[in-house]
Amino acid sequence: MKGSAVAAFVTVAAITACGRTELAVQPPTVALAAQAERMTFPFSFTFPQDFISPCTGEPLSGSATFAGETQRVTDSQGGIHFQIDATRTGTYTGEAGTTFTESGTARFHFNLLSSGTMNRVELVNGQITGSDGTTLLLKDRFIFVMDANGVVRIDRDNYSTALRCAGPGVPVVQPG
DSSP: OOHHHHHHHHHHHHHHHTTOOOOOOOOOEEEEETTEEEEEEEEEEEEEEEEEOTTTOOEEEEEEEEEEEEEEEEOTTSOEEEEEEEEEEEEEEETTSOEEEEEEEEEEEEEEOTTSOEEEEEEEEEEEEETTSOEEEEEEEEEEEEOTTOOEEEEEEOHHHHOEEEETTEEEEOOO
């Protein structure tokens, strides 16, 4: 798979993981460095989203915007490296009339080295705040490493251990 096709695949894979299955990617920009190639793919899209607050059980409805940039670098040894930096913002209304605002950041790294080693790191931080004082915090870390012999190691602080709820009438809980 050529580098630009891999970059598009990684961008689509990361965005599909966020629940988005269609995408309008802007054309890449290319900057050449000494024996390396860097391409940048900006993206932005807004989509409807409905979910249930894990803090209060209230159904929420609204929309979110996911925007950022994918960078692909081919190094002088033939390795391919991707970095996706993104922000997510959203506004939602609960069945009880509570309004919620969301803000968050994410950084995804994918490295495919010429030695056959591969690794992936995802770091996500987000917060949804309700007009009733309810706050939902999310921190997620995922690491995948495969060495040249195909041995895989996965390290994950997953959603259920990183989710925190707080607010008036909401005890500090850890759903999961």
